[in-house]
Amino acid sequence: MSGLFLEDFVLYALAAGIALALVVGPLGSVVVWRRMAYFGDTLAHAALLGVALAVAAEQLPMVGVGIIGIGIAVLLFWLEKQRNLSTDILLGILSHSALALGLIVLSIIQSNGYNINLNSYLFGDLLAVSKSDIVLMFICAFIILLVFSQILSPLISISVNEELARIDGIPVEKVRFVFMILLALVIAVALKVVGILLITALLIIPAANARLFSHSPKQMVLVSVLLAVAAVLIGLYSSLNWDLPAGPAIVMAASSLFFISRLAYRRSA
Amino acid sequence: MEQSKISNANEILLAANNVGYVQRGKSILNNVSLQLHSKEIITLIGPNGAGKTSLIRILLGLSDASSGKVERKKGLKIGYVPQRINVPEVMPLRVVDFLNVTGKYSADLCQKMLAEVNCDYLLYSPMQNVSGGEMQRVLLARALLKQPELLVLDEPASGMDIIGQQALYETIQKIREAHDCSILMVSHDLHLVMAATDKVICLNTHICCTGHPDDVSEHPEYLKLFGDAIDGLALYSHHHDHEHDLQGNIVAADEYHSCEHHQEASK
Numbered sequence: 248m249s250g251l252f253l254e255d256f257v258l259y260a261l262a263a264g265i266a267l268a269l270v271v272g273p274l275g276s277v278v279v280w281r282r283m284a285y286f287g288d289t290l291a292h293a294a295l296l297g298v299a300l301a302v303a304a305e306q307l308p309m310v311g312v313g314i315i316g317i318g319i320a321v322l323l324f325w326l327e328k329q330r331n332l333s334t335d336i337l338l339g340i341l342s343h344s345a346l347a348l349g350l351i352v353l354s355i356i357q358s359n360g361y362n363i364n365l366n367s368y369l370f371g372d373l374l375a376v377s378k379s380d381i382v383l384m385f386i387c388a389f390i391i392l393l394v395f396s397q398i399l400s401p402l403i404s405i406s407v408n409e410e411l412a413r414i415d416g417i418p419v420e421k422v423r424f425v426f427m428i429l430l431a432l433v434i435a436v437a438l439k440v441v442g443i444l445l446i447t448a449l450l451i452i453p454a455a456n457a458r459l460f461s462h463s464p465k466q467m468v469l470v471s472v473l474l475a476v477a478a479v480l481i482g483l484y485s486s487l488n489w490d491l492p493a494g495p496a497i498v499m500a501a502s503s504l505f506f507i508s509r510l511a512y513r514r515s516a
Numbered sequence: 517m518e519q520s521k522i523s524n525a526n527e528i529l530l531a532a533n534n535v536g537y538v539q540r541g542k543s544i545l546n547n548v549s550l551q552l553h554s555k556e557i558i559t560l561i562g563p564n565g566a567g568k569t570s571l572i573r574i575l576l577g578l579s580d581a582s583s584g585k586v587e588r589k590k591g592l593k594i595g596y597v598p599q600r601i602n603v604p605e606v607m608p609l610r611v612v613d614f615l616n617v618t619g620k621y622s623a624d625l626c627q628k629m630l631a632e633v634n635c636d637y638l639l640y641s642p643m644q645n646v647s648g649g650e651m652q653r654v655l656l657a658r659a660l661l662k663q664p665e666l667l668v669l670d671e672p673a674s675g676m677d678i679i680g681q682q683a684l685y686e687t688i689q690k691i692r693e694a695h696d697c698s699i700l701m702v703s704h705d706l707h708l709v710m711a712a713t714d715k716v717i718c719l720n721t722h723i724c725c726t727g728h729p730d731d732v733s734e735h736p737e738y739l740k741l742f743g744d745a746i747d748g749l750a751l752y753s754h755h756h757d758h759e760h761d762l763q764g765n766i767v768a769a770d771e772y773h774s775c776e777h778h779q780e781a782s783k
Contacts, residue, residue: 280607404617407609408601414576414594415618415662461608462642 256374257483260493263376264479266384267440267449270391270433272472273399275454276464277426280406285335286323286427287447289342290434293319294443296349297435298368303356308368309383309435316431319345324424371442371494373483380439387436391429398422403464441494452501453478459512474504527554529592529666529698530575535584537570544570546722548584554665557692557699559709559729562719568702571719572670575700595659595697597669600651603643611638611646615658629657632694633687649680653687660695667691669701685710 278287294312301311319341326337357363367375376384401422404412413419437446457471481504482497530552537545545567552558562568573579574586576596603609615626623639630636633653638646646654652672659667672688673681689712692699703709709716709729718724724737 280604282604400618406607407603407614407617408598410578410598411596411601411658412618413578414596417618455606458606458608462610463608463613467608 256376257487259376259378259381260373260483261479262381263373263384263440264483264497265476266381266388267437268453268475268479269472270388270395270436271449272453272457272470272475273392273395273468274426274430274433275450275452275475276457276468276471277402277406278430278450279454279458280403280464283430284447284451285338285342287430287434287450289323289338289345290316290319290431291443291446292342293345293349294434294438294446295368296345296352298438298443299349299352299356299363302361302363303352307383309380309387309438312438313387313432313435315345316434317428320424320427320431324427367442368438369442369444370492371438371440371445373440373486373493373497376439384436384439387432391432391436394425394429398425399465399468402426406464441497445494445498448498449475449478449501452498452505456501456505456508459508475501478504527589528552528587529554529589530700531587532571532575532581533585533587535571535574535581535586537567537574537579538582539570544721545574545581548719548723550717550723550726552666552698552700554698555696556715557710557713558701558715558717559713560700560702560717560719561705561709562724564704566720568719569670572668572700572702576668589665592666593662593664595662595664595667597652597655597659597667597672599670599672599674600648601655605644609643610640611643611654612640614643614654615661617658619661621661625661626657629661630654632660632691633657648675649684652684656687656691660691663695664697666698666700667695669699671702671704674704681705685712 278284293315297312297315298308299311300315301308304311323334323337323341326332326341327334353363353365364372401412401417404415404417405419405422409419433450434446437449441449453474454467454471456474457467460470461467478497478501482500483493485491485500486493486496528551532548532550535545535548536543548567548571550558560568560571570579574581576594577586577588603614611630612623612626615621615629621629627636627639630639630653633656635650635653635657638650638654643654656669656672669688673684676684688699688701688710691697692712701710701713711729713729715726716729717726718735718737725735727735
């Protein structure tokens with residue numbers, strides 16, 4: 248058992264998982280406060296388009312996902328200004344259009360002889376991450392956290408009440424936009440770890456769980472990082488031990504922790 | 517020295533010049549002009565749909581006027597007190613965190629400010645547990661922490677009974693004296709305004725009349741607008757032998773007044 252943890256691919260998987268946990272905790276907290284779960288889903292669906300285009304252009308899938316994610320954020324931001332449709336409807340339109348377009352592009356490039364393992368993008372392929380993937384993930388995570396720490400206070404302020412924030416001189420639109428871009432980058436980081444279908448779970452579950460143990464917004468951000476790291480460790484361990492797919496195992500670890508703490512909390516209360 | 521004090525007292529903080537506002541083709545505000553000087557208390561009254569909220573939003577800079585101009589003193593610090601805010605249940609936020617959302621204030625200072633609005637026991641309560649009346653005071657404390665030159669209150673007394681209203685107005689009056697700021701207050705109550713008000717502005721898409729409280733209630737435009745309502749209402753003046761604090765606890769009244777009809781009713 249101890250030998251298992253010294254293997255390179257295990258260390259790589261662990262590093263990739265930790266990189267993801269460091270960013271999903273903080274950003275997930277804001278996603279939960281601002282009810283942006285559906286936005287996360289939309290970015291995730293659009294990620295398939297990013298993967299397909301990146302493969303066609305012979306670039307890293309992560310780069311394609313990042314660029315398409317930023318494109319979706321810009322588009323949504325612009326559409327929201329039109330103000331005659333509610334955000335959930337706009338997201339529904341964007342989400343499924345992007346997914347449909349992704350599937351079309353995918354079938355075109357597959358018929359052109361490219362071989363894409365769709366499953367690995369849908370569910371992640373944590374045990375196949377390379378050294379260069381990890382370097383890229385940590386660079387992304389570092390940038391995301393750096394920018395996030397700069398906008399955390401305004402984000403909290405906006406989440407509490409946008410009007411008060413505006414009167415206090417916070418550039419509400421700008422902060423919202425920057426946060427959307429950060430979220431698009433998180434999806435790119437998460438691609439290899441849990442895959443497109445399960446990304447939103449990791450944004451929401453640790454943060455929702457952290458709510459139980461926190462008294463202040465900043466505390467919730469920290470606790471959700473800890474819970475995300477715990478989910479990665481438990482998920483990865485079960486994946487290796489019982490030969491489970493790593494991404495789904497991490498998500499199940501996160502949700503098990505969620506239900507266990509709910510039960511424990513109810514018993515103690 | 518004395519001179520500069522006087523000119524300072526008349527400084528214009530905020531001025532609206534012929535402001536008009538059109539929303540979805542409907543004219544909400546027409547040619548509204550007003551000036552707010554330092555240390556002045558203005559109460560804005562008007563019936564539902566008169567455009568009070570739109571005017572306040574324009575003055576605060578949350579919406580843009582369709583025509584006309586709003587001028588604010590350079591760097592004017594505004595403290596805004598909305599009716600209430602709803603903090604999402606999923607966001608852990610204590611009152612002390614809320615007070616520190618934009619700014620960095622020590623817990624001591626927060627406590628002191630809450631004490632000024634008689635809510636210091638709330639410092640570490642979750643915002644979600646704060647009641648409506650307390651919320652108003654917490655919002656007030658937050659606005660005051662910024663040391664504002666102008667305090668804007670949106671229907672602070674809405675949903676309050678007359679005792680609560682009186683207590684709130686007393687607090688506001690006390691605050692104004694302590695902080696030396698101007699106050700712009702919206703009131704849904706057309707007949708009861710804060711006694712310390714310097715100027716009442718009666719709005720119904722345009723400014724119907726303005727003046728000192730006593731003058732406005734005599735003004736023919738005011739009577740035309742609200743005259744009927746006055747007929748159906750009467751002032752019912754009575755006193756209790758005790759008072760309630762914000763948590764509903766009974767506290768002794770300053771003066772004892774027997775309240776016979778209440779005793780009658782309880783028998």
